[in-house]
Structure formats: structure tokens, C-alpha cells
Amino acid sequence: MAPMGIRLSPLGVAVFCLLGLGVLYHLYSGFLAGRFSLFGLGSEPGGAAAAPVAVADGGTVDLREMLAVSVLAAVRGGDEVRRVRESNVLEEKSKGKTREGADDKMTSGDVLSNRKMYYLLKTAFPNVQINTEEHVDATDQEVILWDHKIPEDILKEIATPKEVPAESVTVWIDPLDATQEYTEDLRKYVTTMVCVAVNGKPVLGVIHKPFSEYTAWAMVDGGSNVKARTAYNEKTPRIVVSRSHSGMVKQVALQTFGNQTTIIPAGGAGYKVLALLDVPDKSQEKADLYIHVTYIKKWDICAGNAILKALGGHMTTLSGEEISYTGSDGIEGGLLASIRMNHQALVRKLPDLEKTGH
Numbered sequence: 035m036a037p038m039g040i041r042l043s044p045l046g047v048a049v050f051c052l053l054g055l056g057v058l059y060h061l062y063s064g065f066l067a068g069r070f071s072l073f074g075l076g077s078e079p080g081g082a083a084a085a086p087v088a089v090a091d092g093g094t095v096d097l098r099e100m101l102a103v104s105v106l107a108a109v110r111g112g113d114e115v116r117r118v119r120e121s122n123v124l125e126e127k128s129k130g131k132t133r134e135g136a137d138d139k140m141t142s143g144d145v146l147s148n149r150k151m152y153y154l155l156k157t158a159f160p161n162v163q164i165n166t167e168e169h170v171d172a173t174d175q176e177v178i179l180w181d182h183k184i185p186e187d188i189l190k191e192i193a194t195p196k197e198v199p200a201e202s203v204t205v206w207i208d209p210l211d212a213t214q215e216y217t218e219d220l221r222k223y224v225t226t227m228v229c230v231a232v233n234g235k236p237v238l239g240v241i242h243k244p245f246s247e248y249t250a251w252a253m254v255d256g257g258s259n260v261k262a263r264t265a266y267n268e269k270t271p272r273i274v275v276s277r278s279h280s281g282m283v284k285q286v287a288l289q290t291f292g293n294q295t296t297i298i299p300a301g302g303a304g305y306k307v308l309a310l311l312d313v314p315d316k317s318q319e320k321a322d323l324y325i326h327v328t329y330i331k332k333w334d335i336c337a338g339n340a341i342l343k344a345l346g347g348h349m350t351t352l353s354g355e356e357i358s359y360t361g362s363d364g365i366e367g368g369l370l371a372s373i374r375m376n377h378q379a380l381v382r383k384l385p386d387l388e389k390t391g392h
């Protein structure tokens with residue numbers, strides 16, 4: 035008899051040890067399987083195995099993977115936009131009026147693109163907050179699986195994964211920017227956009243032109259497939275402005291920069307941001323500044339803001355405030371977007387819109 039009345043049987047000890055080993059093996063192989071399903075077999079060059087998987091409430095997400103899925107979503111949404119336009123069955127409706135009394139339009143291009151883009155992102159990243167322009171019909175779900183492949187151009191620019199807590203992320207989807215122009219068959223203005231904000235700051239943006247199949251993407255402190263032009267005219271800038279929600283923008287621009295300034299009316303906030311960059315697409319006009327004075331929604335501007343920021347440019351309200359991409363859907367203070375210019379000097383030059391009543 036052993037002391038305390040416990041007798042250890044050699045067979046019992048052996049069984050216990052074997053069981054322990056089995057439990058350890060199970061846990062370890064589950065961990066490995068989790069890693070591979072997270073990063074996609076074979077697509078990860080080295081960095082993934084070293085990156086720890088943090089276990090926060092909603093877990094973490096890798097921004098590089100989010101970029102890959104965002105590009106895919108913008109392209110797939112764009113395919114729907116093009117297909118509907120080419121079918122000529124737009125089923126155009128008005129969702130109501132903007133504050134200025136214009137029709138806030140929606141077509142089946144918006145709805146079908148929204149569905150594709152939303153479910154692609156939601157299926158790949160179930161724990162992140164996604165805000166989309168159009169209503170998502172929960173009874174019409176579509177499970178679209180991402181194949182976990184990160185495209186080569188992204189891997190080339192962004193060498194390692196970038197993990198952030200899922201709860202810090204807000205995704206903004208614009209399934210069809212320039213809907214007004216889409217209904218007028220002005221195809222060059224149309225884009226699909228995805229933006230990822232972390233703690234309200236825009237960190238990655240994708241702007242895709244479905245009719246010329248051009249895609250621009252950028253990640254702040256990451257990389258991009260698009261760049262700024264080499265020169266901009268700060269003194270008498272060419273200013274790109276809205277053609278269908280313009281408000282008093284022309285007066286504001288001419289008053290600030292003089293009558294020599296060229297105003298370029300154009301549709302779509304995505305198109306107008308691309309006008310500031312070095313974009314190879316032939317249908318793209320070029321401008322030095324983008325100004326907007328009426329109310330605008332965050333899904334219209336977040337992707338452009340992220341891309342400009344990643345390339346060293348700025349998008350702020352007209353009084354120079356940064357825009358936070360959490361909370362409410364819209365912003366009141368207008369927009370000023372510039373790159374390779376003294377943005378704060380431009381803000382000081384603009385009239386105080388509240389005082390002038392624009």
C-alpha cells in the first residue's frame with residue numbers, strides 16, 4: 035500500500051499518459067488546420083507561420099486578405115453592373131430625394147452588385163461590420179466562397195500579413211457609384227468601391243471601373259498599384275466637381291481660385307478621385323483638385339480617401355477636418371481632395387461656407 039492509501043498501477047499510468055498525448059496531438063493539429071484555412075494553402079510566403087493568431091472576442095483579420103477580397107468584390111460587383119447595363123433592363127427607381135431635391139436613384143445594377151459584394155465580404159469576414167449603400171435582402175443570401183488566393187500584385191507590394199482586431203474594422207461598400215450617370219449611359223463615370231477603415235481611419239481602398247476593367251487599390255503603410263502624377267497646378271488648378279449634385283461648387287471654386295480656373299463637371303466620387311492620379315485608362319479626365327460642397331455619404335468617399343492617404347494626399351471636409359469612417363452614414367462639411375499640394379493652405383484659401391451660406 036502506498037502512503038495516503040493510493041496505489042499507482044503501471045498500466046493506469048501508461049493509459050493516462052497516452053490519453054494526455056492524444057489530447058495534445060488533437061489540439062496541435064487543430065491549430066495547424068486553422069492556420070492553413072486562414073491563409074490559404076501555399077499562398078503564404080513565409081510570414082504567415084510566424085504571425086501569432088491573437089484571440090480577441092471577434093478574433094483578428096488580416097488587412098492584406100481583406101484587400102484581396104475587396105478587389106475581388108469590386109470586380110464581381112462590376113460584372114453585375116456591366117451585365118445589367120448591357121441588358122438595358124435597369125429597373126430604375128427613386129429611393130427618395132436628396133436634401134437638394136434631386137432623385138436618389140437605384141437600379142437593378144446597384145442591387146445585384148450590392149448583393150455580390152456584400153456576401154463575398156461577409157462570407158470571408160463574418161465578424162466585421164459592413165456598411166453598404168443598398169439594402170441587403172437577408173432572405174436572398176448568397177454564399178460566395180473566396181478561394182484564399184492573394185493576387186501576385188498584392189503579394190509583391192505587401193510582403194507580410196497585417197492583423198488587426200476584427201472589432202476595429204468598418205467596411206464601406208459602394209456597389210455602383212455614379213448611379214445617375216449609369217442611368218444616362220455615361221459609362222466612364224461608373225465605379226464600384228470598397229473601403230476598409232480601422233478605428234474610423236481609412237486604411238485600404240479599391241476603386242474599380244467595370245466598363246474599362248481598370249482597378250486601383252492602395253493600403254496606407256502597405257502599398258498600391260496606382261500612383262500620383264508628377265506635377266499638379268496649385269495656382270490655377272483644374273477642379274473636378276459633381277455634375278448632378280453640384281450645389282454652389284462652381285461659384286466657390288471660381289471665387290477661391292479666380293476665373294482662369296477650369297471646372298470639370300463629372301459623375302461619381304470614385305471617378306473624381308481617380309482624376310487626381312496617374313491612371314492609364316483613356317476615358318479618365320485629369321484634374322488637380324476635387325471639391326464637393328453638398329452632403330455626401332461615407333461609402334461614396336471612403337475608398338478614395340484611403341487611396342489618397344496611402345499615396346500621401348488628403349481628403350478632408352472643406353474646413354480641413356479629417357473624416358471618421360464609423361458611426362453616421364454621411365458628412366455635412368463638404369470635401370476637398372488633393373495630392374502633392376499644401377492641403378492646409380488650400381483649406382485656408384477656401385471661403386468659410388457656413389458664413390457665406392453655400
Ligand SMILES: Nc1ncnc2c1ncn2[C@@H]1O[C@H](COP(=O)(O)O)[C@@H](OP(=O)(O)O)[C@H]1O
Pocket residue numbers: 132133134167208210211212213214275276277278279280300301302303328329330331334
Ligand atoms: N447632396 C447629396 N446627397 C446625397 N448623395 C450625394 C449628394 N451629393 C453626392 N452624392 C452621392 O455621391 C456620389 C457622387 O456624387 P456626384 O456624382 O454627384 O459627384 C453619388 O453616389 P451614388 O451614385 O453611389 O449614389 C451621389 O449620389
Ligand SMILES: [Mg+2]
Pocket residue numbers: 144167208209210211212213
Ligand atoms: Mg452607389
